[in-house]
Amino acid sequence: MSLLDQAKQLDAGDALRAYRDRFDLPEGVIYLDGNSLGALPKATKARIAEVVEQEWGEGLIRSWNSADWINLPQRVGGKIAPLIGAQPHEVIACDSTSVNLSKLIAAALHMRPGRKAILSEPGNFPTDIYMVEGLEAQGLATRKLAERDALIDALDDDVALLMLTHVHYKTGAMFDMAALTKAAHDAGALVLWDLSHSGGALPVELNKCNADFAVGCGYKYFNGGPGAPAYAYVAEQHHGDLQQPLTGWMGHAQPFAFDDDYAPAPGVDRLLAGTPPILGLSALEVGVDMIAEIGIDRLIAKSRALSEFFRQELSDRLPDLELVSPTDPEQRGSQISFRHPEAYAICQALIARGIIGDFRDPDILRFGFAPAYVAFEDVAMAVEALVEIIKAGEWDQAEFKERAAVT
Numbered sequence: 001m002s003l004l005d006q007a008k009q010l011d012a013g014d015a016l017r018a019y020r021d022r023f024d025l026p027e028g029v030i031y032l033d034g035n036s037l038g039a040l041p042k043a044t045k046a047r048i049a050e051v052v053e054q055e056w057g058e059g060l061i062r063s064w065n066s067a068d069w070i071n072l073p074q075r076v077g078g079k080i081a082p083l084i085g086a087q088p089h090e091v092i093a094c095d096s097t098s099v100n101l102s103k104l105i106a107a108a109l110h111m112r113p114g115r116k117a118i119l120s121e122p123g124n125f126p127t128d129i130y131m132v133e134g135l136e137a138q139g140l141a142t143r144k145l146a147e148r149d150a151l152i153d154a155l156d157d158d159v160a161l162l163m164l165t166h167v168h169y170k171t172g173a174m175f176d177m178a179a180l181t182k183a184a185h186d187a188g189a190l191v192l193w194d195l196s197h198s199g200g201a202l203p204v205e206l207n208k209c210n211a212d213f214a215v216g217c218g219y220k221y222f223n224g225g226p227g228a229p230a231y232a233y234v235a236e237q238h239h240g241d242l243q244q245p246l247t248g249w250m251g252h253a254q255p256f257a258f259d260d261d262y263a264p265a266p267g268v269d270r271l272l273a274g275t276p277p278i279l280g281l282s283a284l285e286v287g288v289d290m291i292a293e294i295g296i297d298r299l300i301a302k303s304r305a306l307s308e309f310f311r312q313e314l315s316d317r318l319p320d321l322e323l324v325s326p327t328d329p330e331q332r333g334s335q336i337s338f339r340h341p342e343a344y345a346i347c348q349a350l351i352a353r354g355i356i357g358d359f360r361d362p363d364i365l366r367f368g369f370a371p372a373y374v375a376f377e378d379v380a381m382a383v384e385a386l387v388e389i390i391k392a393g394e395w396d397q398a399e400f401k402e403r404a405a406v407t
């Protein structure tokens with residue numbers, strides 16, 4: 001049976017098949033980049049039109065109450081919570097992942113007086129490390145990096161916080177959240193997980209793993225749209241001690257008392273700083289609702305089936321292409337990455353054929369399998385195209401080598 005026929009058979013038996021039609025995917029495009037920017041749910045267009053025309057246009061400022069805009073960060077956070085193994089009052093949707101990282105790193109430092117080091121791994125997503133550098137420049141933190149297999153040994157009594165990305169953005173390798181969290185706690189440190197590449201696609205068990213803090217993007221597997229608000233998690237046991245430096249009025253216990261003195265709101269509400277972005281949160285809510293409706297168990301099963309279909313076929317047909325993701329699907333996120341010296345040009349040659357994966361500097365070709373809308377047929381077509389492009393050297397053209405501003 002041809003690869004395409006095999007894929008069609010798998011699609012016919014796919015329990016999530018109907019969800020693909022609930023996304024607005026452009027004709028002729030195979031989208032394997034939902035781990036960078038999720039696709040557009042059709043329902044988002046109608047919901048945003050409703051928020052703009054009715055809630056904003058008609059309701060005007062009354063909508064803070066009548067449309068309950070004021071509680072949108074908590075409402076969306078509460079819906080994300082069960083999808084990442086947390087309780088609804090432990091998660092809030094706000095700001096960007098970068099800003100939430102900074103708030104929570106500062107909060108951790110405050111909770112571990114006498115300790116200054118923030119431990120992470122080299123090659124973590126840059127913003128995570130840069131946020132530590134910002135606090136370091138103010139004399140508040142010291143940046144400490146150790147390779148994955150040396151992290152546990154690096155947990156000395158100066159480490160206030162172990163800060164890791166659950167699924168690595170380039171390789172897709174997944175950390176053992178329970179084991180690393182325990183090791184950090186045994187060393188007296190707190191733990192912050194960046195769930196950007198796992199939230200909404202993989203089972204995440206923050207409570208079961210005793211995680212202290214977490215952050216994650218709303219625009220990847222939650223399909224919240226470009227620049228969607230992020231989310232932040234703080235374990236209930238830390239709600240009393242939680243102190244973060246961006247003490248804006250929306251994180252005040254009574255913002256509309258307009259008091260001269262700051263008094264923090266209870267729990268994660270104090271992570272709010274300024275006015276919540278209602279359009280962004282409204283779009284994110286639609287994306288989160290759909291992921292919740294499908295359920296993480298069905299998503300992970302399909303994600304593994306898609307990525308294994310891709311990996312196995314390519315390992316047969318392009319045995320020299322270096323896989324940088326773990327071979328075992330249980331050890332990786334919803335993506336497959338390869339290393340190739342011409343990764344950028346290959347990625348552009350694929351895009352020219354309507355197959356959108358991505359390139360990560362300097363030599364990584366990355367393919368994301370957002371299980372809510374990627375079909376096995378997409379995967380089969382991507383395999384055929386990649387094999388042809390590499391075997392025929394189709395990437396070797398000047399137009400495919402010119403770097404765009406955003407890669």
Ligand SMILES: Cc1ncc(COP(=O)(O)O)c(C=O)c1O
Nearest residue numbers: 096097098125127165169194196
């Ligand atoms: C692991 C990780 N953290 C953070 C971010 C980005 O954060 P922000 O939304 O603040 O740009 C990304 C992707 O851009 C990411 O992959």
Ligand SMILES: Nc1c(O)cccc1C(=O)C[C@H](N)C(=O)O
Nearest residue numbers: 035036037169170196360406407
């Ligand atoms: N946030 C992004 C953006 O504003 C522009 C382009 C890409 C992104 C991304 O999200 C990159 C992504 N985190 C990654 O893993 O590569």
